[in-house]
Amino acid sequence: MIAGVAAVGAAAAAGLYRFTDLFxxxxxPTPYDDLLGQLVDREQAARLGAKVAGGANxxxxxxxxxxxxxxxxxxxxxxxxxxxxxQDVDGWLLPDSVALLSALAxxx
Numbered sequence: 221m222i223a224g225v226a227a228v229g230a231a232a233a234a235g236l237y238r239f240t241d242l243f244x245x246x247x248x249p250t251p252y253d254d255l256l257g258q259l260v261d262r263e264q265a266a267r268l269g270a271k272v273a274g275g276a277n278x279x280x281x282x283x284x285x286x287x288x289x290x291x292x293x294x295x296x297x298x299x300x301x302x303x304x305x306x307q308d309v310d311g312w313l314l315p316d317s318v319a320l321l322s323a324l325a326x327x328x
Contacts (some may be wrong), residue, residue: 258293278327307316
């Protein structure tokens, strides 16, 4: 009896996790999920990315980011900031990798 109740509870928790946004946001699949998965909040990144200058399409942004983010977003952002590769986006100075990933989130 106890095992049955535990199994039903585990199934209910798994269903809530997978099919609702109660625990974690779920987004529609894109060809860029390997990159966009590094974002904590894709919706806010997309709002910021809509303000990034430049008309590159999503495919070009993804190709550039895949080469730059081999060590992860944090390492790329630190390297960009250290090398002076920053962009002014709506009054914020962002490392290129963060700005481009936000732009990709806006276009995907």
